[in-house]
Amino acid sequence: MTEASKKHDGIREGEIQGMMPDQFDASVYFIGRIHTPFQTRAECPRRGDPEQGPVCTIELDARFVDALRGVDAYEHIAVLYWMDQARRDLLVQNPKHDGGLAGTFALRSPVRPNPIALSIVRLIRIGGATLTVRGLDCVDGTPLIDIKPEFTGGRKPCHA
């Protein structure tokens, strides 16, 4: 890995690029697409707002619609999606372009070895294979990879 002392290959001051493994270990299916009002990464908020954010839709691939049974019981759901526009090889990043450096695992940046994003969103309704939600922060068309009921890690949901 090389400390980038000057900008090259899109790397900013102080950022560190890692050597990725030679091969992948497992594979994912894109199980749907997320639709938001954000057409470019520059338009995306730093973090979605499940209460005040714009209404977005999740279009699940029709083959998976039976897997939604019971999801409507949840006020909040966890949405996992694949940030397919991001590079994967930065270990230390300069997210605000201001010299403040942080490790990739201390950031929600799309730049990470596995570009999986997680948002907790408010579920407004489900109709067929379409979920209407608030709280997403990604570019329109982003691939969906999972939906989970929101009770993570044994911790009680904040909204309880």
Next chain:
Amino acid sequence: MTEASKKHDGIREGEIQGMMPDQFDASVYFIGRIHTPFQTRAECPRRGDPEQGPVCTIELDARFVDALRGVDAYEHIAVLYWMDQARRDLLVQNPKHDGGLAGTFALRSPVRPNPIALSIVRLIRIGGATLTVRGLDCVDGTPLIDIKPEFTGGRKPCHA
């Protein structure tokens, strides 16, 4: 897809098996391994407990250690891991073997199209590439795929 009216191919009463897509869309790196006291899936708790659960360790691949910079500022972190022992094709499941059916996306079951698990854990310490935590619920040796600071979806952390 076929409604399973009797047990076959490991499918229980009422479970529904889906047709998976013909090909995968993206790939993941295993970036480390999780060590827990649970040697089999039967020993795993239904959900980890970040306060009272056993101490577990996350052994990050040494090539990613620089990406931990700043993670120690967080009391809780989100850990994503790959449940590599699970089948992926059930849409409706009978998780308690009692006839109570639920869609895969209403469950934390390891059986899902992309077998990615999420736990919020308490971070006890970081030493080199080893994170010591409480709150994991997976089998010893489970592959790690991501670590994120715990502030999901615009919601304030519960511990704040």
